[in-house]
Amino acid sequence: FRASPVTAMCVNIMKKFSVLFLLIFITTIASAYSPPIENSLSWLTANQNPDGSWGSDSDLAILNTSTVLDSLGYLNSIGPAYSNSVTWLNNQSSLSTDYLSRKVKSLYMSGADVSIDLSMLESNRKSDGAWGGDADSVSMIIDTALALRTLNAVNYPDLDTIGYAFSYLMDNQNINGGFGFYPGDESNVYMTAVVVQAFNSYNDTFDFQS
Numbered sequence: 001f002r003a004s005p006v007t008a009m010c011v012n013i014m015k016k017f018s019v020l021f022l023l024i025f026i027t028t029i030a031s032a033y034s035p036p037i038e039n040s041l042s043w044l045t046a047n048q049n050p051d052g053s054w055g056s057d058s059d060l061a062i063l064n065t066s067t068v069l070d071s072l073g074y075l076n077s078i079g080p081a082y083s084n085s086v087t088w089l090n091n092q093s094s095l096s097t098d099y100l101s102r103k104v105k106s107l108y109m110s111g112a113d114v115s116i117d118l119s120m121l122e123s124n125r126k127s128d129g130a131w132g133g134d135a136d137s138v139s140m141i142i143d144t145a146l147a148l149r150t151l152n153a154v155n156y157p158d159l160d161t162i163g164y165a166f167s168y169l170m171d172n173q174n175i176n177g178g179f180g181f182y183p184g185d186e187s188n189v190y191m192t193a194v195v196v197q198a199f200n201s202y203n204d205t206f207d208f209q210s
Helices: 005-030 035-046 058-072 080-091 097-110 115-123 142-151 157-172 187-201
Strands: none
Touching: 035 058, 058 080, 080 097, 097 115, 097 142, 097 187, 142 157, 142 187, 157 187
């Protein structure tokens, strides 16, 4: 792969910050269950819905629940709240690339079988190698980046598929170095950070600087 100089710079910066983040994360885990974490976990548990999900907006339930599930997993807080959320999330169906990506990643980390949902995520892939919002949508930068992060998390073996997706992202990087939600969209902080995370997750697999 031949990344633009800005892409290479972003990857290098992210790599340096990832080391710092890892050190902070390890320190946090080492002091886990300090009062702030205990209080947060207690609040999350107390605010879990009876069905095992989180949040009051049903449209955002998969997003909210997968995010909490990831946090509980990172903290190794594997109790009834975690188990109930795994059961709830596993029973949810969605055709959205965004939600499928989050669901697959969270359930894979829990040890659940994600083969069906992963196949659905694969089916949302477009002819240009990118992903759209669903099987009938046009390619989007946001969906492609989210799909790549999930494929990395589940150790997806098809590097050709992953490579085509990165080619799409590199072809649609804005001249100022940032990324928007879709090709031609103005650069924004959130999307640029999400794409850089995707690049960084495969930085040891692909040579983005050559």
